[in-house]
Amino acid sequence: MENKSHALIAGVFTLALLAAAILIGIWFNRDQVQWVPYQIATKLSIPGLNPQADVRYRGLDVGKVNEINFDPNVPGQILVQISVKPDTPITQSTFATLGYQGVTGIAYVQLDDDGSRPVRVPSSPAQIARIEMRPSLFDQLQNRGLAILEQTEEVAKRINTMLDPANQKAILGAFDNVSKAATALETIPRNLQPTLDRLPAVTAQAQRTLATLDSLSKDAGNLTRSLNGLTTGLQGPNGAIERITNSVEQVGAVANKIEYETLPLANDARSSLRALNRTLDNLSERPQSVLFGSPTVAPGPGEQGFSAPTN
Incomplete structure (x- = not known):
């Protein structure tokens, strides 16, 4: 009976000791941190995120989900x-994204701040503040992957369209034309070879022509200088042009002298000859006029003493 009593006492003592150890462990491990609650609202998918997942601010552990x-x-x-x-600096520009630990697929909340609005956001259990969630790198890769797949599908459709029988025939025809063009290009050097062979002779002839033109240019320069000298001699003082001008002026003076001095004398001589001729004519017609004088001529109309005849 005593053995049973001792065993019962030992069992109760053991249970009490175990409960005390558990309570002491809980008391020592109790959380002394006053956590600040926040809320993240999103319509994005959050694969791999579970309760008790880590919350990190730029890589530092600052909380839990x-x-x-x-x-x-x-x-x-x-x-x-x-x-x-x-002490986590949650501001109005703080945002959340999903991060993943290696290749395990376990997600955590990654907090970051772009610094555009550095104003602290207070939060409490009575009024929980919200934090914006932005697409994670996985979401961006997924969206871009879908866009790339759509573009790849479009490219595949275009390739299929390009490889239909009609387009294949056109492509083969184009390759055939390119082959013919390449063959024609191969014949061009052979056709140009005779011309290339004549190029040295043409070059030599061109050089001789240039030499001739150079000589002609020099002769033209000499002729120009000679003409310039002749022009200078003609136009210079006591030159031919000046002497010709002086001679023309002298001839003009002689002509003026003849016009103003000799011509009046010639006119007087002609008048005298005409008067002499008239006198001789009168003597031949009326010799008696030498003795009796010239008959009086009756006055004409408009002259003094004229009288009109009467009927």
Whole structure:
């Protein structure tokens, strides 16, 4: 009987000691940090994110994920409840993305700040502040991958269209034309070879022509200089042009003298000869006029003493 009593006492003591150890461990391990609650609202997919997942601010552990629920007020929106340390600098420009640990696929919340609005955002259990969630690198790769797949599909369709029988025939015809053009190009050097062979002779002839032109240019220069000298001699003082001008002036003076001096004398001589001729004519017609004088001529109309005849 005593053995049973001792065993019972030992068992109770052991249980009490175990409960005390558990309570002491819980008391020592209790959380002394006053966590600050925040809420992340997003319509993006959050694969791999689970409660108790880490919350990191630029790589530093600052909290945990508490709950993940659907928003009852906004269909399709997910609410992620997180708790972070009080000294975490959550501002109006802080945003959240999903990060992944290696290749395990386990996700965590990555907080970052672009510094555009550095104003602290207070939060409390009575009024929980919200943090914006932006697409993660995985989401961006997924979206770009879909765009790349769509472009690849479009390229494949175009390639299939290009490789239909009609286009294949056109492509083969183009290759055939290119082959013919290449063959024609091969014949060009052979056709040009005779011309290339004559190029040295043409070059030599061109050089001789240039030499002739150079000599002709020199002769033209000499002729120009000679003409310039002749022009200078003709136009210079006591030159031929000046002497010709003086001679012309002298001839003009002689002509003026003849016009103003000799011509009046010639006119007087002609008048005298005409008067002499008239006198001789009168003597031949009326010799008696030498003795009796010239008969009086009756006055004509308009002269003094004229009288009109009467009928």
